Amino acid sequence: MVEDERPELPKIIAKIYPELPGSIRYGFTGPPGAGKSSLINKLVPKFRARGHRVGVVAVDPTSPFTGGAILGDRIRMVDHQLDPDVFIRSMGTRGSLGGLAQRSRDVAKILEFAGYDLIIYETIGSGQVGSDIAKSSDAVAVVLVPEGGDYVQTMKAGIMEMADIYVVNKSDRDGADYMVRSIMGMVELGEFPMGWRPPIVSTQATSDKGLDELIEKFDEFIAFQKKNGLFEKRRREQLIMEVGDILQDILRREVRDAFESGAFEDAILEKILRNESDPYTAAFELMENKTTL
C-alpha cells in the first residue's frame, strides 16, 4: 500500500504511529558495486545474535523498474529468506522519484510496527533521494571500494556531509590502503562541529574481516550521540524534513492532478507557446486560482 501510494496510507500511518515500539536505524550508502548488500548480508546474523529483529529497506533511486541490478543485489541476501526475524524489502522508483524517500520511511515505520527493531536503509548515495534516505538513519555508513577514487572525487562534499562511519569494503583488493589514506586525508581536512570524527573501517564481506569493528563503531556513534543530546536532535531534524517532504508530496500530487485534468494545458499552454505568457506567470496564475487546482 505504501509503494502504491494508496490514499489510505496517511490514515494507516496515523493509526500505527502512537504504537510504534521504537527502532534504531542504520543507513548504508555508497556507489553501485561497493558491496553494500553483501556487507549487510554478513552483518545481519551478527545483529540477530544480539537479539535484534532486522528490517532491511533497500532503495535504488536510479532504477525505475525494480529489476536488473537490484535484483542481483537481492540475490546476495537470500541467506535470510527463511528467517522470520529478517525482512528485506527492495524498492525502485516506479517511474517517478517523487516521494521515494518518504515511501522508504513509511516502509520502515511499518517494519518497526511489525516488531523489527533494527532498520537498515540501503541506498545508492548519489542524488537527492539517496541522501535523503540515508539521512533518515541514526547512523550512516558510507561504503566505498578501493577502486572508488573517482566516486570520492565526485561526491566529496555530499559524502563528507553524510558519513558517520566510512567503510572501505573489498579491502583485500589493490589500492585499499591508498583509499583509506585518501579518506583519512579528507577527514583530516573536514570540520566536525558535533565533535565526532568519522572513523574508517576496512571490511571484507567475503571473510568476516572488520564486521565486528564496524558494529562497534555503530555502537560508539549511537552512544556518543545519546551522551551529547545529539540523538534526539537528529531525530527532530529528520522529523522536520519528513513533514516537509510529505507537504511537498501533497502539493506535488495537487499539481499533478491539475495537470492530468487537462485544465492547465488547454487554458494556459497555448498562451505560453504564443509567447503571450511565460512559465512563471502561468505558475503564479495557477497558484492564485488555487480553486482550479
Added chain:
Amino acid sequence: MVEDERPELPKIIAKIYPELPGSIRYGFTGPPGAGKSSLINKLVPKFRARGHRVGVVAVDPTSPFTGGAILGDRIRMVDHQLDPDVFIRSMGTRGSLGGLAQRSRDVAKILEFAGYDLIIYETIGSGQVGSDIAKSSDAVAVVLVPEGGDYVQTMKAGIMEMADIYVVNKSDRDGADYMVRSIMGMVELGEFPMGWRPPIVSTQATSDKGLDELIEKFDEFIAFQKKNGLFEKRRREQLIMEVGDILQDILRREVRDAFESGAFEDAILEKILRNESDPYTAAFELMENKTTL
C-alpha cells in the same frame, strides 16, 4: 540572479519571454568521466563554423560546491574563452537540489535572449535532476565510454528512456566494440513508438573521429521530429514539466519559509515526538491552516 534565485527573477523572465529569438537545445548526458566536456569542446568550433552562437549550460547535480570535478571539466573548455560567440556557464547545487533543473532552464533562456541560438546542456545523467535537465533538450545524446558497462547496467531503464542518440566516446579504448554491441542489443530490445531508433556514434574527442557524424545525427533527429510534429509536441511536454517544476518551487519555498519561521517546530513537532501526532497528520494540519504558511 538566476542562480541566487533572486525574487526579481520571475519578472525578468516574464519580460524577456515575449522577445526570445528562439534556439535549438542539445543535451549531453552520461556518467562522470565519459568525456562530455571534451566532446562538447571539440563540437563547439564545428557549430560555430555553421554560424551558431553557442551557449553551454553545464550542470553537476552531484556537486554541492562548484569546484573539484566540474572545475577540472571546465578547464578543458578554455579553448573558447576568448570567443564572444561561445558562453559557458557551470552550475552546481549550492547545497540544495531543489530548483536546479529550473535554474538551468532559466540560464538557457537568458543565453537565448542574449543571442545564443544553440544551447547545449551538459549534465551527469543520473538522478532526477540530471534527467530533468537532459529532457529540457530537443535532442539528447547519452555519452558513454567503453568501460561504462556497469553504468549502462545500473541506468538501463533511465537511459533507454532519455537517449535520442548514443555516443561511445574514447572509442580507441579496449572494449569499445563490445560497448557498441551492448547498446545495439539494448536498442534492439527496446520499443520506440515514436519511430526513431537511437543511432550509435563512436567518437574520439582527441582526434576528430565521429564528430561530424554526431552532428549529422542531431540534424537528422531534429528533422525527423519536425516532419512528424514531434518537435512541437516535445516542447509542449517540456513546458508542462517546467510550469509544474516552477509551481513546486513556489510551494517548496512556502514550506521552507514556514519551517524557518519556527512556527512548525514549536507547535507540532513536540506532539509528534510524544507520539500524539504523526508526520502525515501534521502535514495535513499545516495544509489546512494555509494561513500559518
